[in-house]
Amino acid sequence: MGSSRSSLRRVPDGQQLLQETGCEPERWFCLGLRSEDLEAELSENPIGDRIVGAFFQPGQETVDFPSFVRVLAHFRPTEKNRTRDGVQPEPANSRNRKLKFAFQLYDQDRDGKISRTELLQVLREMLGLQVTEEQLQSIAERAIQEADLDRDDAICFDKFRKSLEKVDIDHKMSVRFLE
Amino acid sequence: MAERWRSALLLCLLMAASSLANSETPVSSSTGNETTGTGHETAAITTLPIVTWKWHHVEVPYLVALWVLVSWLCKLVIEANHNVTNYIPESALLICFGFILGGMIWGADKVQTFKLTPTTFFFYLLPQIILDTGYSMPNKLFFTNLGAILIHAIIGTCWNAATLGLSLWGCHQGGAMGNIEIGLLQYLLYGSLMAAVDPVAVIAVFEQVHVNEVLFILVFGESLLNDGVTVVLFNVFDAFVSLGGGAIDAKEIVKGIVSFFVVAFGGSLLGTVFGLLISLLSRCTKNIQIIEPGFIFVLGYLAYLTAEMLSLSSILSIVFCGVCCQKYMNSNMDENSIQTVRYAMKVFANGSETIIFVFLGISAIDKTIWVWNTGFILLTLFFILIYRFIGVFILTWFLNRSRLVPISFVEQIIMGYGGLRGAVAYGLAVNLNETKIKEKNLMVCTTLIVVYFTVILQGVTMKPLVQWLNVKRAATVDLTLVEKVQNKVFEHMLVAIEDISGQIGDNYWRNKNFEEKWMSRLLLKPSARKKQDRLFNVFHQLNLQDAMEYVKEGEHRGSLEFIRNESAFVDFKKKFGEDYEEAMPDIMAVMADDQGSLNDPVSACRRDPVPSVSLEMHEQNMRGLREAEGINSHYLLDQHLYKSRKQHRYRFSRSHLDINQDENEVQEIFQRTMRSRLESFKSGKMGVAPPKTITKHTKREPQPKVQPSARFNRKHKSGIENPVNPVAPSERAQVRTPGHLHRLASLRTSAQPGDTVRDRNLLTPPPPPHRDDDHL
Numbered sequence: 016m017g018s019s020r021s022s023l024r025r026v027p028d029g030q031q032l033l034q035e036t037g038c039e040p041e042r043w044f045c046l047g048l049r050s051e052d053l054e055a056e057l058s059e060n061p062i063g064d065r066i067v068g069a070f071f072q073p074g075q076e077t078v079d080f081p082s083f084v085r086v087l088a089h090f091r092p093t094e095k096n097r098t099r100d101g102v103q104p105e106p107a108n109s110r111n112r113k114l115k116f117a118f119q120l121y122d123q124d125r126d127g128k129i130s131r132t133e134l135l136q137v138l139r140e141m142l143g144l145q146v147t148e149e150q151l152q153s154i155a156e157r158a159i160q161e162a163d164l165d166r167d168d169a170i171c172f173d174k175f176r177k178s179l180e181k182v183d184i185d186h187k188m189s190v191r192f193l194e
Numbered sequence: 195m196a197e198r199w200r201s202a203l204l205l206c207l208l209m210a211a212s213s214l215a216n217s218e219t220p221v222s223s224s225t226g227n228e229t230t231g232t233g234h235e236t237a238a239i240t241t242l243p244i245v246t247w248k249w250h251h252v253e254v255p256y257l258v259a260l261w262v263l264v265s266w267l268c269k270l271v272i273e274a275n276h277n278v279t280n281y282i283p284e285s286a287l288l289i290c291f292g293f294i295l296g297g298m299i300w301g302a303d304k305v306q307t308f309k310l311t312p313t314t315f316f317f318y319l320l321p322q323i324i325l326d327t328g329y330s331m332p333n334k335l336f337f338t339n340l341g342a343i344l345i346h347a348i349i350g351t352c353w354n355a356a357t358l359g360l361s362l363w364g365c366h367q368g369g370a371m372g373n374i375e376i377g378l379l380q381y382l383l384y385g386s387l388m389a390a391v392d393p394v395a396v397i398a399v400f401e402q403v404h405v406n407e408v409l410f411i412l413v414f415g416e417s418l419l420n421d422g423v424t425v426v427l428f429n430v431f432d433a434f435v436s437l438g439g440g441a442i443d444a445k446e447i448v449k450g451i452v453s454f455f456v457v458a459f460g461g462s463l464l465g466t467v468f469g470l471l472i473s474l475l476s477r478c479t480k481n482i483q484i485i486e487p488g489f490i491f492v493l494g495y496l497a498y499l500t501a502e503m504l505s506l507s508s509i510l511s512i513v514f515c516g517v518c519c520q521k522y523m524n525s526n527m528d529e530n531s532i533q534t535v536r537y538a539m540k541v542f543a544n545g546s547e548t549i550i551f552v553f554l555g556i557s558a559i560d561k562t563i564w565v566w567n568t569g570f571i572l573l574t575l576f577f578i579l580i581y582r583f584i585g586v587f588i589l590t591w592f593l594n595r596s597r598l599v600p601i602s603f604v605e606q607i608i609m610g611y612g613g614l615r616g617a618v619a620y621g622l623a624v625n626l627n628e629t630k631i632k633e634k635n636l637m638v639c640t641t642l643i644v645v646y647f648t649v650i651l652q653g654v655t656m657k658p659l660v661q662w663l664n665v666k667r668a669a670t671v672d673l674t675l676v677e678k679v680q681n682k683v684f685e686h687m688l689v690a691i692e693d694i695s696g697q698i699g700d701n702y703w704r705n706k707n708f709e710e711k712w713m714s715r716l717l718l719k720p721s722a723r724k725k726q727d728r729l730f731n732v733f734h735q736l737n738l739q740d741a742m743e744y745v746k747e748g749e750h751r752g753s754l755e756f757i758r759n760e761s762a763f764v765d766f767k768k769k770f771g772e773d774y775e776e777a778m779p780d781i782m783a784v785m786a787d788d789q790g791s792l793n794d795p796v797s798a799c800r801r802d803p804v805p806s807v808s809l810e811m812h813e814q815n816m817r818g819l820r821e822a823e824g825i826n827s828h829y830l831l832d833q834h835l836y837k838s839r840k841q842h843r844y845r846f847s848r849s850h851l852d853i854n855q856d857e858n859e860v861q862e863i864f865q866r867t868m869r870s871r872l873e874s875f876k877s878g879k880m881g882v883a884p885p886k887t888i889t890k891h892t893k894r895e896p897q898p899k900v901q902p903s904a905r906f907n908r909k910h911k912s913g914i915e916n917p918v919n920p921v922a923p924s925e926r927a928q929v930r931t932p933g934h935l936h937r938l939a940s941l942r943t944s945a946q947p948g949d950t951v952r953d954r955n956l957l958t959p960p961p962p963p964h965r966d967d968d969h970l
Contacts, residue, residue: 062683062690063686066687066690067690117680117687120687141679141682
């Protein structure tokens with residue numbers, strides 16, 4: 016415990032980060048960015064750009080370590096037996112926060128809703144060239160119809176979350192970190 | 195009702211046949227085994243016989259075929275009422291039918307003429323089941339969980355065997371079993387044959403329960419891989435029993451441990467070699483497509499027999515044969531052959547399973563083998579259950595410390611409860627040597643009782659237990675569109691995060707380079723390898739699919755009337771805007787060309803003035819189209835969402851055969867990303883690094899580049915109210931393509947970062963469609 020405490024002191028906002036993310040910051044030092052392979056592999060990913068973009072706060076051009084850590088913390092496996100005292104802020108890897116992160120991938124302009132165009136953009140990235148524009152339109156329209164309850168042609172976060180009730184977020188949004 | 199009469203009739207026929215057979219030949223015949231005397235009766239004939247009764251001539255094959263028919267009829271009778279199979283698994287019912295049949299035969303003959311002999315079982319009934327499981331094994335899921343599976347298979351089975359043997363011996367010493375002559379070694383031998391979880395039983399029970407895939411693969415994978423351990427343990431203890439207690443020293447024990455590695459890895463290696471052989475073979479069978487499907491059966495069976503011959507693990511061999519050859523065979527073979535293989539495998543596997551369970555029932559009705567020892571039997575049952583649960587809990591506790599998503603307690607209970615014993619244990623028990631093991635009959639009986647207990651009782655209670663404990667079930671097929679898209683988003687997200695964080699995730703081992711460079715080059719047909727860059731092929735498929743949809747729509751209105759009916763044609767145009775005007779002639783031409791015989795009537799009718807289609811039919815069509823639209827969307831998503839490097843979904847069933855296809859979309863995604871990077875560079879929105887040179891991928895560019903330009907420069911038509919018309923747009927795309935090939939050239943040659951300024955003008959993407967405004 017002593018060594019970790021000293022490392023906590025070294026990292027700016029270390030204590031706060033620990034509380035937010037639930038993970039000791041010294042672990043994060045082990046993570047490194049591999050530049051070239053990363054570029055190639057991320058470019059193969061249809062939503063690679065969005066994900067990289069998610070690390071950056073809106074308007075900023077650089078990412079600092081705490082933000083990086085905060086974003087990655089979303090991907091820790093959910094702990095089921097956490098006591099819910101109202102004092103602690105909701106942990107970064109709770110189901111809600113994970114869904115919020117995913118929601119923000121769609122919602123690039125951060126207005127709290129996924130509009131039809133935003134959904135279309137994501138669909139366009141994720142589907143092959145073989146799907147025509149009209150087909151994309153109809154898919155997007157139908158998706159919004161399925162999830163949209165107040166008929167404003169957009170999906171707000173609550174509806175998004177409700178439509179994903181059956182999906183196993185734990186399995187799908189967790190990465191094994193060095194811990 | 196008719197089926198029941200039919201089966202009853204056949205059963206009577208069977209009894210008559212068998213009693214006739216037995217009145218002629220005193221030797222009891224087992225199916226498919228050694229030939230009984232088939233000599234012709236050389237009695238003196240006095241006149242020319244017109245028809246003779248030649249029963250002996252055909253006896254053995256006739257009985258085999260008759261038994262197969264009877265077993266399958268039992269299955270027919272069971273499945274006649276679907277509600278029953280919801281509560282009681284089919285295997286349990288088949289065993290019960292076996293009891294009834296066995297009782298009838300016993301009643302007729304006073305001796306059990308038909309039983310499940312080990313030879314029949316191990317050589318003729320089991321291989322195809324295991325081949326089927328190997329061939330339809332979800333490879334990614336399997337290898338992802340391989341660690342957990344191996345630990346359960348190896349350590350779990352050893353634990354089961356050791357504890358069962360030792361506990362029974364302990365109880366024997368304590369006098370709980372009365373006076374039977376079984377020594378410690380024999381107890382250990384018995385433990386080793388009872389330890390193994392049986393794949394046939396697991397499939398039979400779990401198929402109807404539909405637990406989630408991870409849980410299923412853990413139990414199922416364990417049941418397959420534990421054969422390696424079972425074979426070794428059985429042979430080792432069998433040898434020890436023969437050697438006698440005194441000859442066992444450290445050397446023998448070391449040899450035993452070494453033999454495990456040899457048997458297990460040798461079997462797997464042999465299977466892999468055969469799998470690669472099959473793949474290589476499928477590369478060359480283009481000219482004999484008619485018997486192409488047969489090769490896998492023959493070679494798979496040879497893999498099984500070769501492993502048997504070398505005393506390696508035959509089940510492991512055939513499993514790995516199937517696992518290895520899947521991918522290459524599905525790429526190399528013709529589509530019809532692939533279907534044939536799949537269906538034939540299922541027929542054989544299902545058929546064999548049915549026969550096995552029926553005979554398991556029949557074999558019980560035999561007074562000669564029954565020895566009842568209450569202590570032995572009850573203690574065996576008790577210990578099997580207890581030690582299975584304990585073993586699972588301990589091992590899972592270890593595993594959970596290093597698993598990403600831990601196996602929950604409820605799932606562990608199901609894993610423990612799913613440790614079903616089956617025919618393999620019975621086969622091994624019957625194979626015991628009577629002279630060395632005096633209490634063989636007792637062991638056989640106990641094995642049978644354990645098998646019945648697990649298959650019937652545990653099978654029946656499995657489903658209620660799963661429901662009561664609220665175990666996570668297999669994902670329902672009908673995801674909403676949002677869920678579907680979101681699942682894919684998650685997968686891609688995970689892959690990206692793993693890349694970013696530099697973790698060696700599951701993706702590390704799927705490093706495609708080795709596979710692509712060596713294996714694919716060797717084992718895939720050149721044409722199949724090209725197809726891996728599949729854009730053109732998919733384009734073609736999409737056109738085919740569009741054409742079929744078009745015809746289907748037409749038939750919906752009554753036998754392609756809209757072709758014949760001029761005004762209906764006009765309505766069609768009016769409804770869907772004038773976009774399709776240009777496309778329609780193309781399609782008409784295509785269709786007219788393809789169906790030469792229809793050429794004249796079609797063109798003739800088009801010239802006929804016919805009153806317009808009634809409005810109601812039109813409305814009906816629109817409603818139908820709306821539903822079709824929904825189904826289309828789901829279908830589209832299913833087909834065209836990019837598969838990430840992470841996972842593919844599989845469905846397990848003996849009766850559902852889903853194809854899972856692996857597409858290499860790297861090229862296309864890469865181009866698209868490059869494009870978007872150029873856009874963003876222009877707009878300066880994101881802080882990502884400037885686009886790199888595309889040079890390293892140029893060599894693969896020629897063909898696929900045709901597609902991007904189509905996307906680029908398609909003009910967006912507005913005012914289309916019902917956006918679903920699958921046909922015309924692809925035609926349109928095709929029409930548009932040639933005109934923009936010159937932009938291709940410029941994109942390729944000027945791929946340096948410095949040139950992006952120039953390229954920006956050429957590659958201006960169309961403005962995002964403003965359909966929101968003029969939507970309904």
